[in-house]
Amino acid sequence: MRLFADTRPLRYADFRRLWLANIVTVIGAQMTVVAIPAQIFHITGSSGYVGLAGAFGLVPLIVFGLWGGSLADVINRRTLLIISTLGLIVTSALLALIAVLGVENVWLLLSVFAMQQAFFGLNQPARGALLPTIVPLALLPAANSLNMTVATLGAVIGPVIGGALIPVFGYQLLYVIDAVFLAATLYAVLRLPPLIPQKQSHTRSGIKGVIDGFRYLGTNTVVMVSLLVDVIAMVFGMPRALFPQIAVETFDGPPAGGLVFSLLFAALAGGSALAGIFSGWVSKVQRQGLAVIVAIIVWGAAMTLFGISLEFARGFWLAALIIALFGLALGGGADIISSAFRSTMLQEAATDDMRGRMQGVFIVVVAGGPRLADILHGSVAELTGTTLASAGGGIAVIVLVLVCAVMFPAFRKYRVERGEGPEQTVALDN
Secondary structure: OOOOOOOHHHHOHHHHHHHHHHHHHHHHHHHHHHHHHHHHHHHHOOHHHHHHHHHHHHHHHHHHHHHHHHHOOOOOHHHHHHHHHHHHHHHHHHHHHHHHOOOOOHHHHHHHHHHHHHHHHHHHHHHHHHHHHHOOHHHHHHHHHHHHHHHHHHHHHHHHHHHHHHHHHOOHHHHHHHHHHHHHHHHHHHOOOOOOOOOOOOOOOHHHHHHHHHHHHHOOHHHHHHHHHHHHHHHHHOOHHHHHHHHHHHOOOOOOOOHHHHHHHHHHHHHHHHHHHOOHHHHHOOOHHHHHHHHHHHHHHHHHHHHHHHOOOOOOHHHHHHHHHHHHHHHHHHHHHHHHHHHHHHHHHOOHHHHHHHHHHHHHHHHHHHHHHHHHHHHHHHHHOHHHHHHHHHHHHHHHHHHHHHHOHHHHOEEEEEOOOOOEEEEEOO
């Protein structure tokens, strides 16, 4: 059994170029992830407004994620990736311009952020749908793990650098870096061959195609539950909207950015990155449904530990910070393992003519769940404080995922038997 990450997917040139481009692109994207909530909290001083960013990101993400998934099943996926990547570059440049001009209008900031999420929604379904066409099916778990490892490493480096740069250079530098780094992904996309989906005679685009995708999803219990448990994990268990408030009020950080603020973001991603580096074993796991359930329970327990640690910060500041960071890191590690298996389930289960729409639903769940969490945690924290909002969410994750495990035995028993080559068989334990 491998210990370190399985790098065999890097033998394939198209995957390798996209993967290498992600190394810098994700760093820039994570700087924007840090800058947006920090800038909103700086302008308003309210976690409620930070949570509102989740709503402004969620609506366009749902609409354009589903539409992008439908488009990815009827048009050249390479063309869709080029257009959406250019849109991401332009919106990052607009965010930089707002910061340079010193416009402290939270609604303008949220509106441009919503535009950025619309292009993100268009981009991700095509990106996810192309993966099974550029690497063998047997290497999908390894390829997904490599992608997520890069994403999480960038999520460690980006917040640390970004949080440290905000008090010195302001928000505009982070947005400029994001726009410049996206050029690497644009280059990798331009080098892709035409990616024409293998659509069927009945394949439809637009709202009819989206409806067809949901009908298809309803026929596959395993895929449906894999999305459901992710919604549970993210909506109830992701406390990132509280990080600005926790950094300032619990750990006495500066009102904009600062070391503790950066560490809170980085710890979550750091745990994911570490788990990804030592993910060579994921390709050998056959009981993938059970593995997802266990990983999400660990995630919920870790977020509970994080929330409880905040209660002791007044008397034991350093110890509380260490425990909080450990909880986030543990949760991040569990999250990447769960994500690798869930992504593989979805890519293997869907035919090529449905992969775009399935990836559209997937990206709405994966990226939309944390935005719903921003709204939920921001609102609950306004009423009860950050401790109850974080710990209570973690407990809810554990309870609800166990309920799903009991209600949907087909998911719990789902397994994949893999050979050395691209062939594989799917079976259910009796």
